[in-house]
Amino acid sequence: MSRQQTQQKIMDAAESLFAETGFNDTSLRQITSRAEVxxxxVNYHFGSKKELIQAVLQRYLQVVMPRLNEEFERLLARQRANQLMDVLAVFVRPLLELNEVKPQGTTLFLQLLGRGYTDTQGHLRRFISQHYGSVLNKFVLLVQQSCPRLDAAEIFWRLHFSLGTIVFTMASSEALFDIAEADFDEQPDIEGVIRRLLPYLAAGISAITIQPEQLDTITDASS
Amino acid sequence: MSRQQTQQKIMDAAESLFAETGFNDTSLRQITSRAEVxxxxVNYHFGSKKELIQAVLQRYLQVVMPRLNEEFERLLARQRANQLMDVLAVFVRPLLELNEVKPQGTTLFLQLLGRGYTDTQGHLRRFISQHYGSVLNKFVLLVQQSCPRLDAAEIFWRLHFSLGTIVFTMASSEALFDIAEADFDEQPDIEGVIRRLLPYLAAGISAITIQPEQLDTITDASS
DNA sequence: GTACATTTCAAACGTACGTTTGAAACTGGA
DNA sequence: TCCAGTTTCAAACGTACGTTTGAAATGTAC
Known part of the structure; x- marks a missing residue:
């Protein structure tokens, strides 16, 4: 068997198991057994489990990140600020194109990304911000331009709120899909979820900032 | 040492470690060593690690859930539908009261809740919905009443989006606090984050629903 | 076909985990 | 004081993990 074949079999088996169970709760024995190697x-071809995790994610990142970078640059080159919804919508196409990399690619990638942030995998956060920090900074800049009302700190928090939404939804997407199917007769797919996500995120990010006094008023009014 | 003292020392040590590192990545040896027992x-007093996890969470749930239940009942008894913001604001006071149960109680509880959903701890989700499902159903009903425009499926998804925001923010709150402090000279506390969260969540949940055609328009327009 | 490098394989390594055990140390009431 | 009941303790158990090892198998170039 060629070097590439084995590596690919391992990564294919690993990514689905990682997506289902998380990184820490997936053992190399499960991976190699499913991959039939x-x-x-794993240690021969990737060095360590940690490096395998990075390789699995890198396979998607190296496709999607240059695409996002293009889109961000294009929006940044415009004369006037973009609508927030347009900035967010930029993600849709590159993400869905991951389905051409491999079947279920979009879902797998987003689930893996979710695991990367919820499992204790500090090295993954570092890996991403080292390799793709400049791309992500362009995105933050675009959001700032589209929401001039909001200061940097507010945008920082709201973008992390949004990251939480995405990451949590994808990490538990299997369970959510099951419930949605059982309770609402939906046949939810990843595109449907993204469609539901965008307006939610756009509204949240651009929400009117509340003043402390106002919040107290509301809290008091209901007591 | 009395039965209660030992159990409390274990739970105190466990909850902080669980909040920092997650359930699976915290060992009984770390817990008992910090608790000096x-x-x-742990096995003598709680039976198993799983039951310790439930006991740690139960300590907060049994305080906060009856309080929430009261508030929900009160809002449900009103003649006309409540504002979404009022429904969400109901959480603030009971959650902050956890700081009186013990120092940092609010933060700890929310972090633990986050871990419960992001770690692979299916038994915790079951535990909560078995014991407190009826309370949470009242909350869903209140949200539905305050957003009559949205169908049940849309509310289902948006509430889970919101859960993701809360859970992720709290699970990584330590890191987020550090960044916010370094980059924006904030001294963020849990109350400040809640203050930032409410308008974000309210705006997201009550966002105007987008039609598929409109999304395509946006996606196309930006290419 | 031989010599070399690459890849596979079964086995073992050391470590860490949750749990169990049985004896020792305590405790409070008769 | 004694004793039953409770709680602590050091030690060990069995299991699973990531990684390493060295020999066997396979592939490749001449």
Whole structure:
């Protein structure tokens, strides 16, 4: 079997298991057994489990990140500020194109991204911000331009709120899909979820800032 | 040492470690060592690690859930539908009262809740919905009443989006606090984050629903 | 076909985990 | 004081993990 074949079999088996169970709760023995390769193959081909995790994510990141970078640059080159919804919508196409990389690619990638942030995998956060920090900074800049009302701190928090929404939804998407199917007769797919996500995120990010006094008023009024 | 003292020392040590590192990545040896009790004490007093996790959460749930239940009942008894913001604001006071149960109680509880949903701890989700499902159903009903425009499926998704925001923010709140402090000279506390969260969540949940055609328009327009 | 490098394989390594055990140390009431 | 009941303790158990090892198998170039 060629070097590439083995590596690919390992990464294919690993990514689905990682997406289902998380990184820490997936063992190399599960991975190599599903991939039908020897246990030692992971360490031989990737060095360590940590490096395998990075390789699995890198396979998608190296496709989607240059695409996002293009889109961000294009929006930044415009004369006037973009609508927030337009900035967010930029993600849709590159993400859905991951389905051409491999079947279920979009779902897998987003689930993996979710695991990367919820599992204790500090090295993954570092890996991403080291390799793609400049791309993500362009996105933040675009959001700032589209929401001039909001100061940097507010945008920082709201973007992390949004990251939480995405990451949590994708990490538990399997369970959510099951419930949606059982309770609402939906046949939800990843595109449907993204469609539901965008207006939610856009409204949240551009929400009117509340003053402390106002919040107290509301809290008091209901007591 | 009395039964209660030991159990409390274990739960105190466990909850902070769980909040920092997650359930699966915190070992009984770390817990008993920090609590200065024997390793076997956890199994003697709680039966198993799983039951310790539930006990740690239960300590907060049994305080906050009856309070929330009261508030929900009160809002449900009103003649006309409540504002969404009022419904959400109901959480603020009961959550902040957890700081009186013990120092940092609010933060700890929300972090633990976050871990419960992001770690692979299916038993916790089951535990909560078994014990407090009826309370949470009242909340869903209140949201539905305050957003008559939205159908049940849309509310289902948006409430889970919101859950993701809360859970993710709290699970990584330590890191977020550090960044906010370094980059924006904030001294963020849990109350400040809640203050930032409410308008974001309210705006997201009550966002205007987008039609598929409109989304395509936006996606196309930006290409 | 031989010599070399690459890849696979079964086995073992050391470590860490949750849990169990049985004896020792306590406790409070008769 | 004694004793039953409770709680602590050090030690061990069995299991699973990521990684390493060295020999066997496979592939490749001449």
């Amino acid at each position: 020897n246990l030692a193959a | 024997n390793l076997a004490a």
